[in-house]
Amino acid sequence: MPELPEVESVRRGLAAARVRAPVRTLWRSEHRLRIGKHWREENLEVLVGARPGPVRRRGKHIIWEFFSRSSASNAEKQKPALGLLIHLGMSGRCGIARSAEPRARHTHMMLRFEDDRELRFVDPRRFGGLRAGTLAKLRAAPPLSTLGIEPLDPAFCGAELQTRLGASKRAIRDALLDQHAVAGIGNIYAVEALFIAKIHPLTRATRIRPTAWERLAKALVQVLEQGIANGGTTLKDFRNVVGEVGRNQDDLSVYGRAGQPCPSCGRPLEGFTHGGRSGVLCPVDQARPRGGWVR
Ligand SMILES: [Zn+2]
Incomplete structure (x- = not known):
């Protein structure tokens, strides 16, 4: 999508x-x-x-x-x-x-x-x-x-993200997809940002600390800006306006790369499925929190 x-x-x-x-x-x-x-x-x-x-x-x-x-x-x-x-x-x-x-x-x-x-x-x-x-x-x-806040709005920051999602009992990956909280984020960019912010995607949003919200907000802006600079990510269906394909898929760190070495630590990336949506994480860089995660 x-x-x-x-x-x-x-x-x-x-x-x-x-x-x-x-x-x-x-x-x-x-x-x-x-x-x-x-x-x-x-x-x-x-x-x-x-x-x-x-x-x-x-x-x-x-x-x-x-x-x-x-x-x-x-x-x-x-x-x-x-x-x-x-x-x-x-x-x-x-x-x-x-x-x-x-x-x-x-x-x-x-x-x-x-x-x-x-x-x-x-x-x-x-x-x-x-x-x-x-x-x-x-x-x-x-x-x-x-619709919620635009993540590329200058007012977007970790505190803003925490205000909008910090009370959610959902896994942070799923909470990020809620367009009423933050507009425009889908599964690909959520998975990518969580990897960069070193947050396990199934961490319960209520358990995320202020410093991690700040990292996550910065990572979201980073992956979205990179995606725009690359003309978008082309998976199955997306073609841009003149039928050209975006090239951001070549720059994704983890999405679609389960089993390949983590670009940060070299250990194999792991795929997961939650709430009917797949994702990828690094079991080392995004360690599962003790308690505080959504099964
Ligand atoms: Zn890693």
């Missing part, structure tokens, strides 16, 4: 396309996306006639802002009032194509702009989500309204 660095790579790709021409037409496949209750009303037709503005990101969501069509008042024309919310789900991709380019299989949405370019959303497994509306409404409603 695309995590913050992958979504950020897609966002940068969309922004770099510098689309400024208004939306001429909307095409949507007949297939529903399966992301869940907050996404049923897609409302995409409000974007027809609107002019694209900045592309932003919040957690794992892309928010493409649009200026209202020309019938709007002058004030509305100067500030983007509309937004297109995109969630890539498990296997979603989106990018800008020329309208003459062949359509990929599993294309589910196309916004054609007046300059004959198109935003295309492709999603073989259909766990992604699309929704449009006024920015005010999008921001005030779930999922955006429920």
Whole structure:
């Protein structure tokens, strides 16, 4: 599943396309996306006639802002009032194509702009989500309204992380995936950060000390920034905006490397599964705490 660095790579790709021409037409496949209750009303037709503005990101969501069509008042024309919310789900991709380019299989949405370019959303497994509306409404409603702090926000630190997760009885790896606490982190970057911070992934969050929260916060920022610099991690499904693959998988320390030597101590890395999600740890560098871990 695309995590913050992958979504950020897609966002940068969309922004770099510098689309400024208004939306001429909307095409949507007949297939529903399966992301869940907050996404049923897609409302995409409000974007027809609107002019694209900045592309932003919040957690794992892309928010493409649009200026209202020309019938709007002058004030509305100067500030983007509309937004297109995109969630890539498990296997979603989106990018800008020329309208003459062949359509990929599993294309589910196309916004054609007046300059004959198109935003295309492709999603073989259909766990992604699309929704449009006024920015005010999008921001005030779930999922955006429920998201926790951005880990790349300057206010993010160990104390902040402890405030949000320190009362959780869950294993720290699982607690880190809670988008209501911290937005954008998924399994890959959680596993990587816990290795760098030398914390056993199944340590109960309540048992983590302030110094370890501080190490963890720094490690999260480090792995996310590295992931962004590498254009994201490409596992099974993720492709960035132009179909290129990110190369962060080559720089992962432990994820996907069970049985290989630990990059720090050389002992074999161990795989584990908890709560239906796999992970990897170093049994030496991330020693299991005595008591205080979640079975
Ligand atoms: Zn080690």
